[in-house]
Amino acid sequence: xxxxxxxxxxxxxxxxxxxxxxxxxxxxxxxxxxxxxxxxxxxxxxxxxxxxxxxxxxxxxxxxxxxxxxxxxxxxxxxxxxxxxxxxxxxxxxxxxxxxxxxxxxxxxxxxxxxxxxxxxxxxxxxxxxxxxxxxxxxxxxxxxxxxxxxxxxxxxxxxxxxxxxxxxx
Amino acid sequence: xxxxxxxxxxxxxxxxxxxxxxxxxxxxxxxxxxxxxxxxxxxxxxxxxxxxxxxxxxxxxxxxxxxxxxx
Numbered sequence: 001x002x003x004x005x006x007x008x009x010x011x012x013x014x015x016x017x018x019x020x021x022x023x024x025x026x027x028x029x030x031x032x033x034x035x036x037x038x039x040x041x042x043x044x045x046x047x048x049x050x051x052x053x054x055x056x057x058x059x060x061x062x063x064x065x066x067x068x069x070x071x072x073x074x075x076x077x078x079x080x081x082x083x084x085x086x087x088x089x090x091x092x093x094x095x096x097x098x099x100x101x102x103x104x105x106x107x108x109x110x111x112x113x114x115x116x117x118x119x120x121x122x123x124x125x126x127x128x129x130x131x132x133x134x135x136x137x138x139x140x141x142x143x144x145x146x147x148x149x150x151x152x153x154x155x156x157x158x159x160x161x162x163x164x165x166x167x168x169x170x
Numbered sequence: 171x172x173x174x175x176x177x178x179x180x181x182x183x184x185x186x187x188x189x190x191x192x193x194x195x196x197x198x199x200x201x202x203x204x205x206x207x208x209x210x211x212x213x214x215x216x217x218x219x220x221x222x223x224x225x226x227x228x229x230x231x232x233x234x235x236x237x238x239x240x241x
Contacts, residue, residue, distance in 0.1 A: 009177045009184075013175060018174055019189060020174040020175070024176060024178055025180040027180065057196075080196075152201050152204030152205065153197040153200045
């Protein structure tokens with residue numbers, strides 16, 4: 001049976017924290033990409049975390065449906081990347097991490113790039129988020145770089161981790 | 171100096187690199203924009219809550235009773 005799901009690279013944030021995680025030189029040999037994330041923000045309160053492709057800061061949009069523990073809703077927006085989650089942070093229970101999976105189909109094709117993401121935060125309190133995101137990058141370039149960062153410029157905490165998988169259709 | 175983790179997917183090598191001046195400036199601009207968006211969001215939520223409470227007061231209900239009625 002052919003191997004259709006392959007771990008390309010993984011990274012864990014060290015003791016000093018990091019402002020972002022960047023995957024570079026992504027091969028175009030796969031059909032789709034999947035990114036699995038376990039992240040926490042060093043400061044703040046449920047900050048928005050964001051993904052950007054190829055270092056380009058334009059033509060992103062997102063639509064998110066969420067539950068917050070006390071309400072449900074949806075919102076949309078445009079930024080210099082795609083917002084896909086509200087992460088655990090300093091204001092949430094210590095040593096808890098949000099987790100998320102982002103799926104990027106046809107990342108190396110010549111059409112606009114879409115993604116879907118499902119994410120949850122952990123918190124020993126009423127407020128904790130579950131989010132489903134539809135994201136669009138209106139750009140036809142093949143994705144070869146992925147950057148993960150907080151929209152408000154915060155740092156990722158130690159032990160935050162990210163693994164990029166390549167998926168083939170045969 | 172803030173740093174980023176860069177993973178070269180062709181080799182698996184991970185490097186911790188200091189941000190460039192341009193990246194730092196972008197980060198600061200992002201932080202400013204996020205703070206402004208948060209303030210606007212909070213102001214909008216407060217205005218919405220005040221509107222709800224004004225309607226509830228006209229009806230002789232508390233805001234919580236109005237929420238239950240509409241829920």
